[in-house]
Amino acid sequence: MGRDDYTDMGGTEEAFLTTHWSIVEGLASADEGSSRALIESLLDHYWKPVYCYLRRKGHTNEEAKDLTQGFFHEVVLERHLVEKADPEKGRFRSFLLMALNRYLANVRKRDERQRRTPRGKLVPLHMVEPPELSQMAAQANPDDCFNYAWVSSLLERVLEEVERDCHREGKAVHWHLFYDRVLAPIMDRTDALSLKEICTKYGIEDEPKASNMIVTVKRRFQRLLREHLRKSVMSDDLLADELEEIKRFFPKIAQENG
Amino acid sequence: MRKKPIFSLDPDQLERLLSVGTGDPDPTEEQEQQTDVNKPETDREGAARRGQHLHRERDLSANATASLVGMERPGSQIGRYKLLRVLGEGGMGMVYLAEQEGQIRRKVALKVIKPGMDSKRVIARFETERQALALLDHPGIAQVYDAGTTETGRPYFVMEHVRGLPITGYCDRHKLTVEERLRLFQQVCLAVHHAHQKGIIHRDIKPSNILVSAENDQPAPKIIDFGVAKAISQPLTERTLFTEDSQLLGTPEYMSPEQADMAGEDIDTRSDIYSLGVLLYVLLAGILPYDSQTFRGGWFRAYP
Numbered sequence: 001m002g003r004d005d006y007t008d009m010g011g012t013e014e015a016f017l018t019t020h021w022s023i024v025e026g027l028a029s030a031d032e033g034s035s036r037a038l039i040e041s042l043l044d045h046y047w048k049p050v051y052c053y054l055r056r057k058g059h060t061n062e063e064a065k066d067l068t069q070g071f072f073h074e075v076v077l078e079r080h081l082v083e084k085a086d087p088e089k090g091r092f093r094s095f096l097l098m099a100l101n102r103y104l105a106n107v108r109k110r111d112e113r114q115r116r117t118p119r120g121k122l123v124p125l126h127m128v129e130p131p132e133l134s135q136m137a138a139q140a141n142p143d144d145c146f147n148y149a150w151v152s153s154l155l156e157r158v159l160e161e162v163e164r165d166c167h168r169e170g171k172a173v174h175w176h177l178f179y180d181r182v183l184a185p186i187m188d189r190t191d192a193l194s195l196k197e198i199c200t201k202y203g204i205e206d207e208p209k210a211s212n213m214i215v216t217v218k219r220r221f222q223r224l225l226r227e228h229l230r231k232s233v234m235s236d237d238l239l240a241d242e243l244e245e246i247k248r249f250f251p252k253i254a255q256e257n258g
Numbered sequence: 259m260r261k262k263p264i265f266s267l268d269p270d271q272l273e274r275l276l277s278v279g280t281g282d283p284d285p286t287e288e289q290e291q292q293t294d295v296n297k298p299e300t301d302r303e304g305a306a307r308r309g310q311h312l313h314r315e316r317d318l319s320a321n322a323t324a325s326l327v328g329m330e331r332p333g334s335q336i337g338r339y340k341l342l343r344v345l346g347e348g349g350m351g352m353v354y355l356a357e358q359e360g361q362i363r364r365k366v367a368l369k370v371i372k373p374g375m376d377s378k379r380v381i382a383r384f385e386t387e388r389q390a391l392a393l394l395d396h397p398g399i400a401q402v403y404d405a406g407t408t409e410t411g412r413p414y415f416v417m418e419h420v421r422g423l424p425i426t427g428y429c430d431r432h433k434l435t436v437e438e439r440l441r442l443f444q445q446v447c448l449a450v451h452h453a454h455q456k457g458i459i460h461r462d463i464k465p466s467n468i469l470v471s472a473e474n475d476q477p478a479p480k481i482i483d484f485g486v487a488k489a490i491s492q493p494l495t496e497r498t499l500f501t502e503d504s505q506l507l508g509t510p511e512y513m514s515p516e517q518a519d520m521a522g523e524d525i526d527t528r529s530d531i532y533s534l535g536v537l538l539y540v541l542l543a544g545i546l547p548y549d550s551q552t553f554r555g556g557w558f559r560a561y562p
Contacts (some may be wrong), residue, residue: 152264
């Protein structure tokens, strides 16, 4: 069975072991060293949506970074956030947002600004370039803003992996084709190059071959997206629900109705 | 490799990327197919929609949709506007996102009216109203910038590009309370009042012409198409609620009896107020005051 025949039907063991809910459950019993690794993984996946949400709530860049940092730190150190998590009760994303709001309320109550920035930062966020959402996404309400940032973060991670895989497997041209024909028209709002133009640009024999190459990358993108999404839900059964939920993030533009 | 960070993309671009990743049709197709929530789908529309699902590639679909109704397609130019993509298709025609070229560069919504209208008369009627329309200056009213005729002779209107959900959809999505709905409705009334004070009647007030977006966490409604309905309404002799292929033009559910009545030409601000009343009913009760099918079957003709 070649690499391209790989299937994840029924879920992969690896994905099952690393659902984000599993991380939370693991945190309850982990020692400090493992906690740190687990929480860094969470931070990596969720800091941008949390940061964007905080910015939309009116916090400055520095405040938002501090609060983001402090929030993730407390999820580890003050286990009560973790203990209250109930995978049966919903999506990890919603749990995190709920926990964040509880944290913000606590911070406001305590009003102890210094405690917001914990010692020994997990990841020095001040070194990291904060994401800049599009004007339209940034004007959305904080919840929508969080959701857009979450989808952006997910797509960014998945597409980076697709690109990396393509390069590693000697399929760099496949990736370029996919980029020019599928991604660029969406991201730059331009017309897609025709298959004929693509063939000329990359010296590919015929259009069906170019088309197949694009489909190969598209399938890889689809498989990896499912794998990544699978990590945020507890079971394969919930994956379809999760996809539907994500689609609801996007309201329909309605000016067309005449 | 990627020139643009994904974080800087607009929500509609994210949605389209996501649809590639989930193997779904491009959501811009769905937007083209979207019909008014209160408008029953005709057999023809249903068949067209189901047929379009066969086309997974966006460009194929845009071509197919464009050729179906003999319309322009993204990439082409109408006057000084470059069509970027299809925003959707409504009862009046196709709506495109377009870029205005020249000294003022901006994104606009460009609505090309379906064939079958007397373009000269439509444009002339728009021109007479133009001065009055220019007086409209209200945050709750989307501006209509321009009008003209395409090379193939169809009238088009250029409007402020507004994003948002139809007011009914917004209220449901955000689970607004009765009080919040009333407050939102009040804002709509104020915008309509502003227009009435300037002597402009909308003539086609309905949920899909009132788009709501969140500004500073507060819902901000914007009424689109002011001046358009009047320009394309036809004089008594030619007046018909149905186009040649028997598709309904406009949304009679929200029309006042005097407006829906074939003979009525004396429309005044009260017609808009009637429509607002129907809208208020829908916002509070969640359903139309009448059964849509019965209504379209001739209720409004029986009770002018």
